[in-house]
Amino acid sequence: MAIIIIKLVLRATISLWANITCGDMTSIIKFTALQGALDEGPLAYHLQIDDFNLLLDCGWDEDFTEEKLQPLISVCGKLDAVLLTYPDLYHLGAIPYLVGKGHLTCPVYATMPVNKMGQLFMYDLYLSRHNYEEFDLFTLDDIDNAFDKMVTLKYSQTVSFSGTGQGIRAIPLAAGHMIGGAIWRIVKDGDEDIVYAVDFNHKKERHLNGCSFDALSRPSLLITDAFNANVQQEKRRDKDGRLLTEMIQALRRKGNVLVAVDTAGRSLELIQLLETLWRNPESGLMVYSIALLNNVCYNVLEFAKSQMEWMSDKIIRSFEDKRNNPFNFRHIKCCHTMADVDQLPEPKVVLTSVPDLQSGFSRELFVRWCENPQNSIILTSQTSSSTLSRQLIDSPSVKQLHINVKSRVKLDGEELAEYHKKKMEEKMEEERLRAEHEDQEDSESELSDEEPEAHIPGEKQDQHDLLLTNTHTKSRSGFFKQAKKMFPMFPYVEEVLKWDQYGEIIKLENFQFSEVKLVDPPLQMAPSLELEPGRAEEIMEVDEEVTGVEDDNIPTKCVATPRTLNIAAKIVYIDFEGRSDNKSVKELLEKMKPRQLILIHGTQDSTMSLAKYCRDNEVCLGEIFTPGVGE
Template sequence: MTSIIKLQALSGAVGESPPCYILEVDEVRILLDCGWDEKFDPEFMRELKRHVNIIDAVLISYPDTLHLGALPYLVGKLGLNCPIYATIPVYKMGQMFMYDKYQSHYNMEDFDLFTLDDVDAAFDKIIQLKYNQSVSLKGKGYGLTITPLPAGHMIGGTIWKIMKVGEEDIIYANDFNHKKERHLNGCELEKLQRPSLFIVDAFNATYQQARRRVRDEKLMTNILQTLRNNGNVLVAVDTAGRVLELAHMLDQLWRNKESGLLAYSLALLNNVSYNVVEFAKSQIEWMSDKLMRSFEGARNNPFQFKHLQLCHSMQELSKVPSPKVVLASSPDLESGFSRELFLQWCSNSSNSIIITTRTSPGTLARDLIDNGGNRAIDLVVKRRVKLEGLELEEFERREREKKDHDINKSGEAESESDDDIEMSIISKGRHDIVIKQEGKVSTSFFKATKKQYPMFPFREDKIKFDEYGEIVKPEDYKLADVVADGEDNKENIVIKKEEDVIPDVTELPTKCIVLNRTVQVNAQVQYIDFEGRSDGESLLKILSQLRPRRVIVVRGSSESMNIIKSHCKENINARVFAPCAGEIIDATSETHIYQVRLTDALVSQLNFQKGKDSEVAWVDAHVTYREAQHDAKRMNIDNEPMEEDEEDTKILTLEPLSNSMPPTHDTVFINELKLSEFKQVLLRCNITSEFSGGVLWCSNGTIAVRRIENGKIILEGCISEDYYKVRELLYQQYAIL
């Protein structure tokens, strides 16, 4: 049997946009990545909303926002509720990416696409896997197995292998890297046998990479020239992926006394830099063989940095002496600290801006790569600033009113609660002093105090609490400052304490402002490739080596996709598909396959026989068209019927034959019996047997069981009690229809 395989690229997930595809195997729908960049447009959000209720599982390939950025929105705002699979580093580093992305946007604007709670909710749903760990899907996905394989590119990067038992093997390989790097091994695609379907991106199909030594020398030269010219270097990097390769490389350069870099500063600037480095230290087993050997032998942790200073705000960075090299997020220069530093440093010709990855078209980084510097650029500058003057006074006035209102409301509730407690204590008679007597009316001139306590002189302190529980007083838990007498350890210099990694700007009264500015780019702008992807030539060689039967090309320019399509058709004779936005590709290996439904009347007549792995039955029926039932329609997120094609309103249905007597058919024996297994069956029933010349001889050679060319089993021998016993045992190994 052949599975029905379809793939749909969601709107926006075409061209060079982030990957987001729905793979359908039979009726199981798997979301392959759910990426997001600065062009998280409304059409893409509507597309996610239309499909969220039909997704049965999600597979995440890498921890960056390009591959999982829409996950908090899917879970937190659209209510995605299905298993999400990723490797352990993708889970840990992915959280760092999303925390940093949220904080970067919140520091610029009133960001409400998702919240930090949405990030936590999304990652709580992730099922963490190790490489080569096969997992069988449950429920609707029964029969499908997924396996994560090493992909290179980023820590925990994954090539997904999706298997349908005994039928299809599908490989989803996006942004992989076959080359070894300083901190990662390459992918292992060469170990895969010829897959049924290979889903691959064409992003780098037209790109030719420089040699690693040339690239590193280019970076080193740029840094040295800028620093010696008393300038600063901004290196735009991601949060917790490719930054590890650059941070490890630069820290090693700083350790080399002959490099001439010890006189200058090196810093990593993002909202979660401390956590990123700590996570990297604990995930050495996911990195390159060279780093693992170094760690296991000399116990040298490659991410125990000597010279890299970790900063979490612009204020901390200002304390780092200049000239300096700063690794700042985000790589597209659209948000985060990299954009702030670009605005500060771009007008100084002594400074240098290094872009390490080709981000999506339309971003500032891509504009600088395509058009260079030495020109004026119009930018929209968004900032969150403190309230001042009349705005601050107005804010404080509203806060006081709100606080007074809350206090009054709390006081009324507290009084009512105290009265209830007093009456309950009096009625139970738990104390020997009774304050009130039931039914007695006070005749005193002076009004009695409302708060009275049932036992003198004890005074019960009311416990203050809010919706999160008892209010904690920080002074109760404050420890005395202890001055450490240990040696001055410069490893992993942290400008800020661990608990202050993400500044809580919500405590300060702030507002967001938007300015249109024209900036003059005088700083040197250079693109140096640290993307960690296989280039076009290597990609074509890998395709020739794998020789997949079918190929779906996704994510790339029209030119790069045409190169992959031409190569597959001419060199490996494979069927090639390239979906457009919203188009559904039918990649089923057999073209004349139809799905039919069985009526209840037909199912009730079936006589199932138990086989080796399943139950089977012979069906005599005829095919008819039936109108689709209203309740069978798929519903969207708003619980409204989804639009369906005209063909979807009619369903192919198998119905019983009108004749009372079904037609006769030859007996069918279902199983692939191995004679060695049948020999064990005979042994358990105390029937002696042995192999001779490929024939299984039973009962002292009087009965022969042999396999002929077409795979059928023949039983020969003298009619006897043993013959019928052997035949009965042989029949039991089959489902007979």
Template sequence: MTSIIKLHCLSGAGNETPPCYVLQVDEFKFLLDCGWDEKFDMDFMKELKRHINSVDAVLLSHSDPMHLGALPYAVGKLGLNCPIYATLPVYKMGQMFMYDLYQSHRNVSDFDLFTLDDVDLAFDRIVQLKYNQSVDMKGKGLGLRITPLPAGHSLGGTVWRITAPGEEDIVYAPDINHKKERHLNGCEIEKLMRPSLMLLGATNADYVQQRRRLRDEKLMTTILTTLRGGGCVLVCTDTAGRVLELAHMLDQLWRNKDSGLVAYSLLLLSNVSYNVVEFAKSQIEWMSDKLTRAFEGARSNPFALRHLHLCHSVAEVTRTPGPKLVLASFPDLEAGFARDLFLLWAPNPQNSIVLTARTSPGTLARDLIEKGGDRTLELTVRRRVRLEGAELEEFLQQQRAKINNTVKEETAGISSDSDSDGELEMWVVTGRHDIPVRHDVRHGGCFKTNKRHHAMYPFHEERTRADDYGELIKPEDYRLAEIVDAEGEIRDVPPVPPPKQEPDEEMTEIPSKCMVSVRSVQIRASIQHVELEGRADGESLLRLIAHSKPRALVALRAPPHAAAVLKKHCASENIEKVFFPSNGDTVDATTESHIYQVKLTDGLMRSLAWRSAGGAELAWLAARVVPRATQRENDATTEEAPSDVSMCLEAAESAGAAHAAAFVNTARLSELRAALARLGLGAEFSGGALECCNGSLAIRRLENGRVALEGVLSEEYYKVRELLYDQFAILPFLFLLVVYQIPLVQKECIRIFYMTVYIIHILNNGDIKISWWKRLTARCDKCSCYYRPLFE
């Protein structure tokens, strides 16, 4: 592989932080995923900001915040402006994830890192693809091709295959699952064979996973024991990813009358639960072959979940009587309805908390998995409470002041500019009416007035305060009874108009404030960890590496213990190049060990003398390799990542030994015969030579590939020679020596070598094709270093 390939690890290297990498292939840069952790680490955003303006395309692999959580912030706040590629389910379910994430934090805090508008703006940029649909890059990425392949971890989850022109594949597989599940097929491993470079998520390289049957039995035992004992079961899951597998499995169990679960309630709780189920119904073709055949045959949608009740608030769950099982987001227990229910149900020993994923270190769920329950935790509780008393009155006064200021701004600047006192004065007002006029016209006086005037045709529609039978309408009579806990949380209470409010002054939000407190929570409920995250375990990852046999491997999100296991396995498989980067590292995965990027300067391009041949422009290049000039002054104020290219080519001075003229092309004798016939000179083949002018001239091809013209000097001789020259591009320029200090892997040396670079490519059939800088290389005769000139 002669392409220059570098991987900048912004996050997700050496630990379990979210994946986010910049993959550079020559001059084109991919942003591989854009995840954000549960704590919204801003140090990671500073690193991303340095690279944001140089990114040419974004590839999203999964729909959860771990893989695209920072995308709205990158687009809305950092100004990411490039194509974003993802499958249709990642586009749909990713929106649901981000809506739920935003609303969950907004319910308990003044969350302002991004807005719903930022989410919509980010997802509007996504180019939706299907599996195995290849897309060719444009511009700097001309010749690059991307193809999404099934990953098996989540609905629409993707393994990206990046193909360079004339090169082999780069495979990006952060989270894969080769096993078939109830609603998903496994990863297609046969399509990942022999990649030149594999970027593999190796978090589970040393993880031993229980068999599926044992995990299902553990989950069923926990559910039946808890529900029959009068308790409730909280299953902490995500919004629109792995929850589909759980919802489909549990609904099948509830349908089985022998299970005895029909008497209990099965609930799905999230801010977007209705939309998630509806989207799942419309994406059956992305699911497993079993579900697809069932839908095509019986025309029954597997996600028409009859026993699953959709809830959008904790109050709806509380109103449901009896023992119940609730699927709630999020699995990390840092925010969302799962945390709210955990705070309510954890002190009750009859309840059970089921954790389905090993989330990032430092989260509440990870702490419970590692240390278990039956203890007291000091937890930070954030809640939004209703304003009351003096705070409510102050808030209402501020709202009235804003409305009054708005009215004043709309009517400001009204003045009379008429020349006569009796003339009607009119102007345009950006308010309710656009044809105002003075209601009283004063006659006489030297000064013009600046009073507020009524509209010419005023009209105001009064709001109905009574129904058709004359009874006064009281909104509070139509409100549903809501259960508000003792802490005064109001997120589930519908908006109530504040008292003494004008008809036109409608409140869009509930008057409330955010409060933060620390509470001691006694964990008496049963804590169970049932691994249902749908990722390949250590044994599967090692088999995948042995089966695919990549030439080079980069282990992503690999903790030290997992990296040690993977390193030992790769040594046994004879994989020479294995990289274990850390956050902030840059991995140079270029196959050729001595290959450098060189820029072509503008001065060099202006000095070239171009010649036309075969519809192409050719030139002889004489230059020297020098260090690049310092950055421009305005670059000092930007926060972009510094360029890795440190050399450039500049025009050499006219010195050195002259060389013979270079004839570029391969002339065919049959084409020369037709050209001679057009000039009126007959020609025939005889003894492997082309004879013309009654045998006085002969054109023959020599053993070294050159063409020789033999015959007597005559007027016809010069005509034939000129015709022969027209078949070639002649480059009569100087050939110079180039001196440069070349850094090697183990030592440094000064090499003198010939820089002979043709900006052409001769095909096998003799045609001429410009290859430009993508395949343009020159090689040092002394140390075998490759130099690739690139346009500035």
């Protein structure tokens, strides 16, 4: 066996040479942290194996800061493939933007649930922003285009790359944490293996199995996170008990409960737990209302019903034996608007997105309920330090907050008149330009269709299309001068037909009917039933409320109102993130014994603490790297 040499280059100056006996091959591996290093922000990493370039995850922050994507944009042109691990904002949030702007053109690989749930994640995030503020970084069409181009895989399915990636294969393995979550094993020529494992969960949950590292022993390079390196989690039973206690206490004091969850990831575990509690008659919760509120609630549940094979063994056995689908809920109501929630009787429990409280329904409900001491606000995940949710977790005793309350309102008065005037001017300008363009096309097509006739020298050309006798062509003479020429037929210009690749172009105006407005017959009323002054307006308002008809074409604008909130509701943080804690991570690293180790995605304290533990206990045979962003 020959000696393998693997070279890891960090920041183009830090290098490591390690002698690993693997086979007759030499590879140069370069790793660069574009985001998510020595912090808890979104994840994005550039991995280069010889001349083959991979992007590991493609996340974005909660505020959609374009400046933070510049390192990603700078490497998009040379990428050969993208590997995604989870369907949330931190792992794939930048995909619609990069694809929509044309920066990212290479294939994107993910499991089927990551593809579908990730699309629903981005739908909900877009609508949560668009419904309250001006948001134009990407559109719903950009989301559709980005996710339609993804290549979906199953667990343990191998994808082999070509070109500069000849001999390199990528295999997704179950990671837990979220449905479809993947640990990526990247193999070079069957000898070297690089494992990318972040945010995994080895524990079995209600709707998901845990991950397994049995097939990942002694990898050449392990890239993993230090997010929970200093966190000792509660037992699942204790967390479930705390959640139940907080809800019951709030409901019994006639208060509402807001549970901030994500769109289609960890929320599936929570709604499974709460549906089980509500079905238990001993819990006493059946008399209270419970709802799941987000913009794509129905789609999330419908897709979850069809993905039984991606869930835990217990769910699969229950479905196979009894045809029992755990997402056929009897108590949890599916809501898409605030009006749906308002119709539920109080007190009630509402699980709503997004978990950071930066936008969407969760922020609106927080503003409504946070000043009532009978209510409770339950936070289930740690977001980045700049978010409202993290501020409440770090300072649970805060009593006053200064925030901007954003909303979208309809235009009226002078603003509406100005808007219609501007639209009319734009429409007239468009019609003028279109008419000029059509005239220009007509003239060009007529000129191109005119073919000059062959002229024989010495022969007099006929001036008309018809053959005329000499009697008609004979010049007239007389005392009076003729006023104008006389033609033997009415002049006719043949219309030039326009064609495209589908045939003759059809003019829609030739097939349109004039609009006929149906006028309702006047209302016949007895003299004794004549409406009182102002009564007609009330009836019209009631009729609009009953029919629910609303003109979607009414223009709107976004306004932000500064507001001071006096926090009186009880705020509780219960960790339902579903990640392995520090003890479990250390045990798994000792079991894997990687030859090289790169630690990412964690605060500086947690990253350095885990690196020190690995060095002291000789977890890694080679060097341990803790790069920062850009390194």
